[in-house]
Amino acid sequence: MARETWGTRIGFILAAVGSAIGLGNIWRFPFQVSQEGGAAFMVMYLAFIILIGFPAMLAEFVVGRKTELNTVGAIRDFAGGYWQYLGGLFVFIGFVILSYYSVIGGWVLRYILGSVTGGYAATESAAAYFGMVATGTDTLIAHAVFMLLVIGIVALGIQQGIELGVKVMVPAILAIFGILAVYAFTLPGAGEAYAYYLSPDIGYIMQNWQSLVPAAAGQGFFTLSLGMGVMITYASYLGDDKNLGIDGISIVVLNTSVSILTGLVVFPILFSAGVDPATSGPGAIFVSIAEAVLDLPFGRVVGLLFFLTVAIAALSSAISLIEVVVSYAIDEFGMDRVKATVIAGVAIFILGVPVTMNTVFINLYDILAAQILLVLGGVLLMVLVSWLHAGEAIEELEQGIGDLGSIGSLWIWMVRVPVILVLLVSLYLGVTGYIDFLTGAFAEYLGTL
Ligand code: PFF
Secondary structure, three states, rough: OOOOOOHHHHHHHHHHHHOOHHHHHHHHHHHHHOOOOOOHHHHHHHHHHHHHHHHHHHHHHHHHHHHHHHHHHHHHHHOOOHHHHHEEEEEEEEHHHHHHHEEEEEEEHHHHHHHHHHHHHHHOOOOHHHHHHOOHHHHHHHHHHHHHHHHHHHHHHHHHHHHHHHHHHHHHHHHHHHHHHHHOOOOOOOHHHHHHHOOOOOHHHHHHHHHHHHHHHHHHHHHOOOOOOOHHHOOOOOOOOOOOHHHHHHHHHHHHHHHHHHHHHHHHHHHHHOOOOOOOOOOOOHHHHHHHOOOOOOOHHHHHHHHHHHHHHHHHHHHHHHHHHHHHHHHHHHOOOOHHHHHHHHHHHHHHHHHHOOOOOHHHHHHHHHHHHHHHHHHHHHHHHHHHHHHHHHHHHHOOOOOHHHHHHHHHHHHHHHHHHHHHHHHHHHHHHHHHHHHHHHHHHHHHO
């Protein structure tokens, strides 16, 4: 049977944008901003998206489109030898990320329900409501429902499932967030929120660059879905005639717009309700938004629209995560798509079960996946493409664009030195941070004995 392809170019772009826009933009981004100095973080983040994220995305695209295979097959075909295990690492990362991503997706579904039934308004405090949602049997059920939605879409295939889904989901995200940003603009705290969010303090950047650099690099990679073969897989369903440069720019611009828009929605809501944006932890956005909207005009409708958008965004990212695993099973083992999706979905569901019992597993999985595995996968792929196969990479990028001249070597040198250096520094900080986290958690455990 012929391998599937995207029906239209816009279908591919929207699928990649749908993958990029997700919990990373809405759940992770506002709190990275507030923990890392507001607008100062924004400056660094924008610089990294352009200087690190965009060149890295092109590198993934060329490997996928050139080989037209799943990540394992793609890297084997492109590089051969032991490099194929890098594709295996990507499939593994897909499993880990989706297992906890889906649990958080389940929380979002519960918050949609809570907005409709008035659940979080009826509970004594927003934090108490989050406590009910975060763990337990209902959390397990919500995790299952979210995975079923993911399985349902992906089992339908590239054109009938993913492409059709993102053509509805991505415009919906942009439209609802646009409306909410206009609403947020009318709130009394909007002025203070914009100043906090949009006017960078250069002195702060000079003083805190050591923590800003890895935080911005990590967020940049996570939000653009880089470092685990999503963009390789999605580009493998492309024809030859596309201009990957324009596709990449469109994806980066749309994803960054949603991150900025999220800030324009979230910060005025929090400032107007007097909620501190620096509250951290995995429940932060849930607790603070639920608390804030109750005090605002049309609060429950705003809550409903907000959580609905988060759910759509999470779903359009989750389908890209599972597609990495599914395309591997189809290409390498000749498995039927429906069967591959169900098996992968059930395995990922099981891996997520511990997360539904104790939120400590979120940090355990998230730091490992986002700050170590994604960055490791990213560095290895960048070395492979830019140092070992630069000629082929440039040639592939030129397909559909034409002779790039010195722009091609500029791209390769960007990847060879600054991209790889920043990723290595982030990897080092990620590993040391994780060791600290594990020893801290272990000491806490011993303290309870
Ligand atoms: N980019 C997604 C987000 O921002 O929520 C998360 C993600 C998807 C990360 C796919 C990595 C990935 F491969």
